[in-house]
Amino acid sequence: MADEKVADPGPLGLAGFAMTTFCLSTANANLWKGAGVAAALSLAFFYGGIAQLLAGMWEFVRKNTFAALAFSSYGAFWLSFYAIEFWSPHALVGTNTVSIFLLGWTIFTLYMTVAATKVNSAVLAVFVLLSITFIFLTIGNWGAGHATMVHIGGWTGIATAAAAWYASAAGVINSTHGKVVLPVGPRG
Secondary structure, eight states, X not given: OTTOSSOOOHHHHHHHHHHHHHHHHHHHTXXXXXXXXXXXXXXXXXXXXXXXXXXXXXXXHTTOHHHXXXXXXXXXXXXXXXXXXXXXXXTTOOTXXXXXXXXXXXXXXXXXHHHHTTTBHHHHHHHHHHHHHHHHHHHHHSTTOOHHHHHHHHHHHHHHHHHHHHHHHHHHHHHHHTSOXXXXXBOO
């Protein structure tokens, strides 16, 4: 680690993911309705999207395949979610557009969860919770929609955001202090 070319971009990627996920999840959980969606869409482009994509690119420089793929992909997730909401012609967006989109991300997240078993317990918690969130949101958005499933997905999304914020905080606080202040539970 002493010969790193760039600082650890992990806390940035996790923070961008956490904040954007939190805002959208509060809307899915029916806490603040439109306010959460508006906040999430703004964040989806810049913080969840671009900042996370950049964190992924910096992880490639660090030769961290897992983090590079995770941050680049979820950065692209948020950018493409923004695109579906703002740039897709309504004629092309069908009833199941969001559910098909979420199904693809559920599959991706499930195999990334398997890989996360070798990272640390904090990151594994993020991926387990995110897998559960995507499963509920995919089912909740299928067909005519199932509000209860979306609400459950919203609450598990809030838990996912909390876990991602913890992992981000641990990364920046532990690095800044030069010792473990917030444990992440090493694995593998």
